[in-house]
Amino acid sequence: MSEDRSVSRGLRQRHIAMIALGGAIGAGLFVGSGVGIAAAGPGIVVSYVVAGVLTVLVMRMLGEMSAARPGSGAFAAHATRAWGPWAGLLAGWMYWALLVVSVAAEAIGASRIVAGWLPQVPAWVWVAVFMALFTGTNLAGVRHFGELEFWFAGVKAASICAFVLLGAAAVLTGRTPAAENLTAHGGLLPHGWHGVAVGTIAAVFAYGGLETVTIAAAECADPVAAVRRAVRTVLWRVALFYIGSMAVIVAVVPWDDPAVAGGPYAAAIGRIGVPGAAQLMDAVVLVALLSAMNANIYGSSRMLHALAARGDAPRLLTGRGGVEDSDGAGGGALVGAGRAVLASAAFGFGSVVLSLLWPRTVFPFLLNSIGTAILVVWILIAASYLRLHGRRRRTDGPEQEQERGREQAASMWGFPYLGYGALAAMAGVLVFMLVDPGSRSQVLCTGAWTAVLLVVAGLRRHRRGPVAGPAVAAAPGTGPAVAAVTAPVRTGPGTGRPRS
Template sequence: MSRTSAPPPVDRRPADVTLSHGLKQRHLSMIALGGVIGAGLFVGSGAGIAKAGPSIVIAYALSGLLVMLVMRMLGEMSAANPASGSFSVHAERAIGPWAGFTAGWAFWFLLCVAVGLEGIGAAKIMTGWLPGTPEWVWVALFMLVFCGTNLAAVKNFGEFEFWFAALKVGAIIIFLGIGVLAIVGALPGTDAPGATNLTGDGGFLPMGAEGLVVGLLASLFAYGGLETVTIAAAESEHPVQGVAKAVKTAMWRIAIFYIGSMAVIVTLVPWTDPMVVEKGPYVATLDHIGIPGAGEIMNVVVLIALLSAMNANIYGASRMACSLVARGQGPKALGRTLGGVPRTAVLVSSLFGFACVLLSYWRPDDVFMWLLNMVGAIILVVWTFIAISQLILRRRTERDEPERLVVKMWLYPGLTWVALAGMATVFVLMAREPDTRTQLYYSGGLTVGLAAVGYLRQRLAARAAKPADDTA
């Protein structure tokens, strides 16, 4: 090939494990779109509003900026090297096997615990509609449904997520539309609130910088879920093009869905309204402007968000486990595939999640809280591995295979260092706040423990390989 000839189209398959490629572009686009809309946004954001007041908009904007940078870095690496292990594979290539082991198993643990939490949340909604029914029965039913979905062909997972995401996106768009009409006074029976709720009750920063910090920490962890699209991309028809398109549109999704929603809520509802926490900010807003049946409507939406997250997290956990096993980083039984689906990993991940649910009933005050604290800061650990890996791999890729850089991190390496500085700042802020300090310590303990095991495995593997090299 001459120097001036164009390189062939890049459409590599994942290098870490052989899976099916049943996800279509529409599945991938909707998984990326719905991945940013979870129960943390619909319900959990109320606690942040109660702590930060109207400045929650700034908190979500700052945390959203950090997430945008992380997704751009992850998108760059995933488009260059699509793999079902995503950032775990990138960390292994950039830093070493111990890093891939640590990032991968920490994320698997996080997803499995999250499956249990989402099952509990969905069961509470069902028992509210059907009093007297046991919560654990609903959790078991949901687990069976989504375990079955993930045991079948990957296109079934894609179809479930496509429609779940479509419903969530539709709900957010309708909410934003109604909210904007209410703000401008165009909704029948409502008057434009102006800036009353933004500047009253203590002003835009009613709790000062401390409230903004608490709101920032609360908002940051609501963005979890975006990473799944880079895992799913490896099983799409065109991994490179799919992940590139999904990541490039992540910015406006974050701005509209998260920051836009918070702006509408704090403009329409006083941040001191206790209903913002008790019912959730979306229900409180719809009730405030007189939308009939708002509570039940939003309960349906939250239920959909929880079930969607369960489905996606079982999928993500199973693919991460399978990828780790394929790279020699876990028990071989977890890596068994049938029909292109890692069915053993799906079953084990689902069972682990259900075990977390049982612990919430049997040992709610010690073992279950211990699990929750261990996963509290894991997503920040994963993001740190992503940033460090991107710093290293970008340099290598530019030198050896520049044609693979279909997606590029902006202003490299400057913004990567800015992102790392932002993560370090969040770690410091977590250490300062009593509510998050325990999570930081427990998550740090899990990370150090996994890193020690991973490093020991790496040293043993290198020692075992050395005699073979000497005799070759």
């Protein structure tokens, strides 16, 4: 097994379990879901089911690969092994950009909430406070990040569970006219299947972030067990937190109520009759935003650290050792992932500055540039899984036997058919976004960002010269095929990966 020993093992199983439980519950669900409901009406439940099935399949594929070969590079490392350096560079930098721009958006959203409570303090002051707080937390050590995220995720998970229980009770006791809310405002699909498709796009982005748990698992004492537990809980988390809460919202409050667009959860709690609903949900959304900031600084720094370790980012961003001291308590010199933390936080803060200077031009362009980044990453995950899984089946050797044993801990169903089905579904979402006027700009901007990264990868390959690696297509059981699968990722002249 190839492990990344440049990071610590400071996370505990309870940290990973809670990060998996609530790590992806952020503003995309609490606030962004209002856009999906406005587009799909009660059909948003169908949208979340479709996107949820896709998410579960992607996570099963990622979980199987990560259980076979855990590492902080996660899907970027898998893409490199499957397709070559260009795929790892594309997946890593695309995900890093998605996270650092998201940090900026979350910092802005959180600052506006607190500025509403304390208007005498400018919002930019709160942005600086939050950025400094979570940068310091991530620099202090991975255990500090894990502990903070443990409590953040607990609050979010408990809030949604309480929300679902209260909503279900209101429906079952007849306190809200569920049947009328679902059918009397244009029917179950007021905007037809086009609305459901638009809602599916919003749902996909709300699910984005679940894959970060495989990055965190690499810093756990038993990464294989951590991945196994996280992946096995994906199905019921999707069903309860996402699909369940959407069903409650459209049953409790009419989907076309203007309050839904501003905050669907607050609107639903207000209809149920919870005192101080707006203030309560503001507090929950604030926790969700701060949690997402914390997790995204962590995830972006680890991805950047892994890119630097492979030579796909400046070498000064990596070093000997991680952020942790030898006892795992944290602190110490700014080596290893600590430099990547500072770099990622700096870019996130720079994006905030751009939002203040050019709120109608540059920052919207950044947001559009990452609009379909999660789909690009998911497509690379699925394509890498299909190639690597098939390669392991055709290759014999002790390393492959160990990988096959570990991958059973979080195996994907229905190989290869469900994998190809997931790829087709993601391609379909991209095609729909390209032809839909409301989302076409996101596809084009992300496409431009993808093209730039591919050009960079091509220039790097040209500069390094011809790749002299073992042939991937060698006969099963032969040395070259085993070497192609098991060789650790290296960079530099003469150490390239096999041609894809």
